Amino acid sequence: xxxxxxxxxxxxxxxxxxxxxxxxxxxxxxxxxxxxxxxxxxxxxxxxxxxxxxxxxxxxxxxxxxxxxxxxxxxxxxxxxxxxxxxxxxxxxxxxxxxxxxxxxxxxxxxxxxxxxxxxxxxxxxxxxxxxxxxxxxxxxxxxxxxxxxxxxxxxxxxxxxxxxxxxxxxxxxxxxxxxxxxxxxxxxxxxxxxxxxxxxxxxxxxxxxxxxxxxxxxxxxxxxxxxxxxxxxxxxxxxxxxxxxxxxxxxxxxxxxxxxxxxxxxxxxxxxxxxxxxxxxxxxxxxxxxxxxxxxxxxxxxxxxxxxxxxxxxxxxxxxxxxxxxxxxxxxxxxxxxxxxxxxxx
Numbered sequence: 001x002x003x004x005x006x007x008x009x010x011x012x013x014x015x016x017x018x019x020x021x022x023x024x025x026x027x028x029x030x031x032x033x034x035x036x037x038x039x040x041x042x043x044x045x046x047x048x049x050x051x052x053x054x055x056x057x058x059x060x061x062x063x064x065x066x067x068x069x070x071x072x073x074x075x076x077x078x079x080x081x082x083x084x085x086x087x088x089x090x091x092x093x094x095x096x097x098x099x100x101x102x103x104x105x106x107x108x109x110x111x112x113x114x115x116x117x118x119x120x121x122x123x124x125x126x127x128x129x130x131x132x133x134x135x136x137x138x139x140x141x142x143x144x145x146x147x148x149x150x151x152x153x154x155x156x157x158x159x160x161x162x163x164x165x166x167x168x169x170x171x172x173x174x175x176x177x178x179x180x181x182x183x184x185x186x187x188x189x190x191x192x193x194x195x196x197x198x199x200x201x202x203x204x205x206x207x208x209x210x211x212x213x214x215x216x217x218x219x220x221x222x223x224x225x226x227x228x229x230x231x232x233x234x235x236x237x238x239x240x241x242x243x244x245x246x247x248x249x250x251x252x253x254x255x256x257x258x259x260x261x262x263x264x265x266x267x268x269x270x271x272x273x274x275x276x277x278x279x280x281x282x283x284x285x286x287x288x289x290x291x292x293x294x295x296x297x298x299x300x301x302x303x304x305x306x307x308x309x310x311x312x313x314x315x316x317x318x319x320x321x322x323x324x325x326x327x328x329x330x331x332x333x334x335x336x337x338x339x340x341x342x343x344x345x346x347x
Contacts, residue, residue: 001021001337002020002021002075002076002324002326002329002330003018003020003026003069003073003074003075004018004019004020004022004074004075004076004077004078004108004318004322004325004329005017005018005057005060005063005064005076005077005078005099005322006018006073006077006078006079006110006318006321006322006325007013007060007078007079007080007092007095007096007321008080008092008112008115008316008317008318008320008321009052009056009080009084009088009089009091010041010080010082010083010084010085010088010089010092010112010194010316011013011043011048011084011085011088011091011093011142011143011316012021012032012033012034012036012037012049012051012088012316013030013032013033013315013316013317014030014031014033014042014052014055014056014059014091014092015028015029015030015031015059015316015317015318016022016029016056016059016060016063016308016318017029017063017317017318017319017321017322018063018064018066018067018069018074018322019122019319019322019323019325019326021311021326022118022121022322022323022324022325022326022327023121023122023123023130023323024123024213025066025123025124025319026050026066026068026069027062027063027064027065027066027067027283028063028317028318028319029059029062029063029066029318030055030059030315030316030317030318031051031055031058031059032317033047033048033051034182034183036051037182037206038181038182038198039056040182041172041176041182042172042182043085045085045086045087045088046087046153048085048087048088049087049088049090049091050089052087052091052092053091056091056092056095057095057149060095060099063318071099071103072103074103074105074327075105075106075329076106076107076108076323076329076334077096077099077100077103077105077108078096078105078107078108078109078110078321078325078328079095079096079097079102079105079108079109079110079321080092080093080109080110080111080112080115080220080321081093081109081110081111081339081340081341081342081345082111082112082341082342082343082345083111083112083113083143083144083342083343083344083345083346084112084299084341084343085144085157085343086343088340089341089343090341093109093340093341096301097337097339100263100337101337105274106329106334106335107326107334107335107336107337107339108325108329108333108334108335109164109335109339110321110324110325111324111329111345111347112316112321112345113139113144113146113278113347114146114156114324114326114347115149115151115320115321115323115324116139116141116158116285116286116320117137117139117283117285117324118320118323118327119285119309119313119314119317119319119320119323120137120283120284120285120307120308120309121323122309122313122319122320122323124309124310124313131280131281131283131307132280132281133150133151133152133280134149134150134151134152134277134278134279134280135149135279135280135281135282135283136148136149136150136159136270136273136274136277136279136281136282136283136284137150137201137283137284137285138266138269138270138283138284138285138286138289139285139286139347140167140168140266140280140284140285140286140287140288140289140294141166141167141286141287141288142166142168142169142171142172142183142287142288143166143168143169143230144161144162144166144168144286145162145166145167145168145213145215145288146158146160146161146162146347147159147161147211147213147267147269147270147273147346149273149277149279150283153327153330153331154180154327154328154331154333156347158346158347159211159273160210160211160269161211161212161213162212162213162214162215163207163212163213164214164215164216165215165216166215166287167213167215167217167262167266167281168184168185168286168287168288169215170184170215170216170218170219171183171184171185171188171262171288172184172263173219174186174188174219174222174255174258175188177223177226178191178222178224178226178249178251178254178255179251180251180255185237185287185288185290185291186256186290187210188255188258188259189259189291189292189293191252191255191256192252192256192258192259192293193252193256194255194256195250195251195252195253195255196252196253196256196257197252197256197257197259197260198257199254199256199257200225200253200254200257200258200275201257202218202221202222202223202257202261203217203218203261204218204261204264204265205217205265206265206268211269211303213265213266215258215262218258218261218262222254222258225254226249226254229248229249230249239293256340257306259291259293260293263291263293263294263297263305264297265340266288266294266298267297267298267301267302268301270282270298270302271298271301271302271303271304274302274303274304275303275304279304280304280305280306280308281304281305281307282298282302282306283306283307283308284298284306284307284308284309284314285309285314286314287314287315287316289308289309289314290311290314290315293339295308
């Protein structure tokens with residue numbers, strides 16, 4: 001049995017959790033910075049790191065209090081050391097080092113993407129069976145889109161990744177184009193509920209022969225449509241003399257069409273990989289996996305069982321870091337106190 005205090009500060013969420021045996025969530029505290037960064041339309045790195053400094057102590061204390069465990073009950077301290085924003089990562093890693101040194105407990109550095117993958121092992125509703133191997137996991141978030149073959153615990157192969165914008169990143173960028181606000185994923189999903197997904201024929205970059213993704217062309221296609229409306233070009237043929245302000249951008253239809261284009265590629269590649277590698281399950285992880293259209297289409301099209309974490313475990317949190325750390329501890333994979341951050345760490 002292991003009881004692990006986990007810390008996550010890779011971007012703009014200050015998070016701490018206490019996890020037992022890599023599955024049981026004793027506490028999971030997240031201090032969000034969304035309202036602070038909303039004014040910038042995205043995460044402002046220096047502001048994020050300063051907020052982490054302010055929040056890290058209270059968040060860790062809250063996690064320990066809610067878990068009702070004493071410091072000496074902890075078997076290890078886990079922390080995200082990459083990938084992510086350098087300043088943000090430093091706050092979490094230094095806090096975890098200090099606690100590990102003070103308690104004389106092992107320090108375990110965890111890859112943020114590995115944490116997202118292990119969000120599927122956390123038990124949140126009764127006692128469902130754990131994921132089976134081999135599995136294909138689609139990790140889709142603001143900074144990453146990766147398709148991973150999971151052969152066993154700690155045994156991964158990255159089959160493909162985005163060659164440009166990540167799925168969550170392109171959601172944010174298109175949301176700005178449509179003036180929908182930040183964060184872009186939920187904003188576009190809400191707008192798309194009122195739209196027609198077939199209204200615009202948007203491109204899908206399939207990159208045949210690979211498992212890689214590309215969304216920059218799709219983003220550019222949306223930009224061109226917005227520009228056409230803005231420039232007054234997109235007008236009915238019988239209304240050429242009507243002022244351009246009369247023709248409002250069909251935001252809901254464009255949001256729905258864009259969302260479906262992203263979902264189509266994510267689902268298509270994931271399902272193809274699942275069949276190619278004859279996996280037992282398909283796993284979803286990362287902030288974009290909270291998208292209801294993605295969940296619906298994956299369940300509809302997949303020929304394998306699909307497992308998705310609850311919404312609150314899709315976005316950044318420390319519970320997933322604690323889940324991954326349990327299996328590192330079992331394998332004897334611990335780190336020294338000279339553990340350094342790796343902002344560009346790969347899975």
